[in-house]
Amino acid sequence: MDGQARRQKIIEIIQQSDKPVSGTALAQQLDVSRQVVVTDIALIRANGIEVTSTNRGYVITNTNKCKRIIKSRHTDDQILEELFAIVDNGGVAENIIINHRYYNRLEAPLNVSSRREAKEFMEAIESGKSKSLSSATSGYHYHIISAADEETLDVIEQELKEKGFWLPLDSWILE
Structure with a gap:
């Protein structure tokens, strides 16, 4: 070949x-x-x-998927709840982005698309070998969420709002 x-x-x-x-x-x-x-x-x-x-x-990365940036804030104890809200509604948490006061914009891939992957991510965090990136910014962070269509992204965003995680976007993230 x-x-x-x-x-x-x-x-x-x-x-x-x-x-x-x-x-x-x-x-x-x-x-x-x-x-x-x-x-x-x-x-x-x-x-x-x-x-x-x-x-x-x-x-x-499926380029046919719809994507949306969301801003979120929660404690480390609520990470799994946030990820479940995304994947249970048909979304993928593509990454995490923080705006650190010293290091500026930091981004890391997640690609969490199922409860199993969300649990594996949390096990790694809870093992004590690593901390969540959002812990460096008092829980404030952003995700690029992907889904099959805009309606699915709307459902995910609504659930994150209902859980009190969703926040309005800052202008710097769109640059």
């Missing part, structure tokens, strides 16, 4: 998977080294396909 065909196969494998696909799994399926997969991913990205690396593997 030549490089072009292999990269197309990588795209197909990742898109058809309902969970992130590790570089090791891709390497095994395609009978190449992990380094070849890393190089192929870089070339795929260079061709404009949004491949995101998560701690669980690679995912391709």
Whole structure:
């Protein structure tokens, strides 16, 4: 299989998977080294396909989805409640963004699309090895939420409002 065909196969494998696909799994399926997969991913990205690396593997951001930035504030004890409100209503918490007074804008991928992934995220936070990014800003943070359509995003936003998490956006986030 030549490089072009292999990269197309990588795209197909990742898109058809309902969970992130590790570089090791891709390497095994395609009978190449992990380094070849890393190089192929870089070339795929260079061709404009949004491949995101998560701690669980690679995912391709579905560019057909609708996206919305939301501002939120809650305690670390309420993180799971916020994530469940997003995923239970058909959304994906793509990332988290904070506006730190010293470091300015900081962003990290989440790609949480299910209760299981939300629980895994919380287990990592609760293990004590890491803290939530929003803890650096007294619970204030932003998410890019994606969903199949605007109506789904409206439902998610409404539930976050009802829970008291939603806040109006600041102008800097839209720049």
